Amino acid sequence: MLELKDVVVHYGVVPALKGISFRVEEGEIVTLIGANGAGKSTTLKAISGLLKLKEGSITYQGGSISGKGAHMVVRQGISQVPEGRGIFANLTVEENLSLGAYTRKDKSKINENLKNVYERFPRLQERRKQVGGTLSGGEQQMLAIGRALMATPKLLLLDEPSMGLAPLVVREIFKIIREINKMGTTILLVEQNARMALSVAGRGYVLETGQIISEGSASELRGNEEVKKAYLGH
Amino acid sequence: MDMFFQQLVNGLTVGSLYALIALGYTMVYGILKIINFAHGDILMIGTFIGLVLVTKFHLAFVPALLVAMLITAIMGILVERIAYRPVRTADKLIALLSALGVSIFLVNFAQLVWGTATHPFPANIGGDPIILGEVHIGILQIWALGVSLLLMAGLHLFVNHTQMGVAMRATSYNVDYARLMGINVDNIISVTFAIGSGLAAAAGILIGVYYDAVYPVMGYSAGLKAFTAAVLGGIGSIPGAMLGGLLLGVLENEGAAYLSAGYKDAIAFALLIIILLIKPTGLMGRNEQQKV
Numbered sequence: 001m002l003e004l005k006d007v008v009v010h011y012g013v014v015p016a017l018k019g020i021s022f023r024v025e026e027g028e029i030v031t032l033i034g035a036n037g038a039g040k041s042t043t044l045k046a047i048s049g050l051l052k053l054k055e056g057s058i059t060y061q062g063g064s065i066s067g068k069g070a071h072m073v074v075r076q077g078i079s080q081v082p083e084g085r086g087i088f089a090n091l092t093v094e095e096n097l098s099l100g101a102y103t104r105k106d107k108s109k110i111n112e113n114l115k116n117v118y119e120r121f122p123r124l125q126e127r128r129k130q131v132g133g134t135l136s137g138g139e140q141q142m143l144a145i146g147r148a149l150m151a152t153p154k155l156l157l158l159d160e161p162s163m164g165l166a167p168l169v170v171r172e173i174f175k176i177i178r179e180i181n182k183m184g185t186t187i188l189l190v191e192q193n194a195r196m197a198l199s200v201a202g203r204g205y206v207l208e209t210g211q212i213i214s215e216g217s218a219s220e221l222r223g224n225e226e227v228k229k230a231y232l233g234h
Numbered sequence: 235m236d237m238f239f240q241q242l243v244n245g246l247t248v249g250s251l252y253a254l255i256a257l258g259y260t261m262v263y264g265i266l267k268i269i270n271f272a273h274g275d276i277l278m279i280g281t282f283i284g285l286v287l288v289t290k291f292h293l294a295f296v297p298a299l300l301v302a303m304l305i306t307a308i309m310g311i312l313v314e315r316i317a318y319r320p321v322r323t324a325d326k327l328i329a330l331l332s333a334l335g336v337s338i339f340l341v342n343f344a345q346l347v348w349g350t351a352t353h354p355f356p357a358n359i360g361g362d363p364i365i366l367g368e369v370h371i372g373i374l375q376i377w378a379l380g381v382s383l384l385l386m387a388g389l390h391l392f393v394n395h396t397q398m399g400v401a402m403r404a405t406s407y408n409v410d411y412a413r414l415m416g417i418n419v420d421n422i423i424s425v426t427f428a429i430g431s432g433l434a435a436a437a438g439i440l441i442g443v444y445y446d447a448v449y450p451v452m453g454y455s456a457g458l459k460a461f462t463a464a465v466l467g468g469i470g471s472i473p474g475a476m477l478g479g480l481l482l483g484v485l486e487n488e489g490a491a492y493l494s495a496g497y498k499d500a501i502a503f504a505l506l507i508i509i510l511l512i513k514p515t516g517l518m519g520r521n522e523q524q525k526v
Binding site for chain 2: 048049050069070071074075079080082086087088089090091095098099100102103147151
């Protein structure tokens, strides 16, 4: 479904990705784990079109999406929940959700999506007239995921959904991620919390200073001594 | 008390015009984080366009106002395309220099075409003033106040109740997040410049008619006052620009009446300094998040 080939991204002259290649197949949950600064967020931004590639290519459903602007990539069915959730703190919950469906023109489908999001996250419905900035961290994450679902994405890119959340909330969010995947959405999950990520993902890649140093099924990675030592904490 | 109310009316009139101009500064700043220093000169060109439509094409005042707003809006889009878009990712200082370049160009263009003299604005919208007790409300004041409030109400509806308006506020909050929603930020920026420039043309024409004077450097003082109003209200905030404009107009007129007319501008800028000392983000500004 999605394939990156030798992708190189620079911030100015500083290389952030030094030629990474990986694939995501339809229906999978694939995780990209690694420490802070390894290039995980950069990878997602390169896919969603926020960052330009210096070299390499990204193909999605058989066509190239490298070099397309971010607002065009969304239209192809790739939605990103950015690091730090990326909600519009100055807009109401409802306005945030309506922007999630910005690229869709079919009113009935938008309303159906809105109903589904409110069913999945009843808290958002209660707070639909509140501005996003007044929500708790967990609610903001739900809003960010709900907003991405408003576009009916085929591929969902999640950047650190566990960041800054209490363990109980993290568990809830990961339960929701699994459910979204079961409904047919492919997921590429970037996480520092490798343990949680490998518990939901089928496969994973380990990123270190802009390079993929290890890959395999989630159970292989969980058993990998180096991964254990560096990312699982024992 | 009569003088107080008379100055209140005068202040609200001028203030509503400041507010119209301030909206252009604040909307552009909200999205691009640059001060469009050519804004006052775009206003000036818009005023001359209105004048030409009235004197050469013999349009009535309202059609001339609307056509001038439209032409100036298109000009605003062109200014952004030519002078700001190519330097958007460069240092903010470059955009500032580009803005000054546009400003100098527009003033010289106007001097070349219309000369340096001051032109009267024969709008033919005379009429008897409304007299409430001792307070006179001139017909031009009613026009200025009425048109400004109507345009601001329209902008308010657009920004809060249309999808494009919501997208505009989203873009002003964070450009990257907006792009992830599928918002074409380039289009939003064009619309922002179009609206800001159109409103400036309306304000300029109303100022031209009110003072019966149109001249190539009229954008400087109008622009400076409106910029003050935008900062006063909180740059980047649309309701802030409206509030800042009205407040500035009222305070400088009351101050001029009770202290001395010579202090009018001093009062405006002293007010700005005081607000910035007490509340640096302006009356309705929000704290900018610093991104690492």
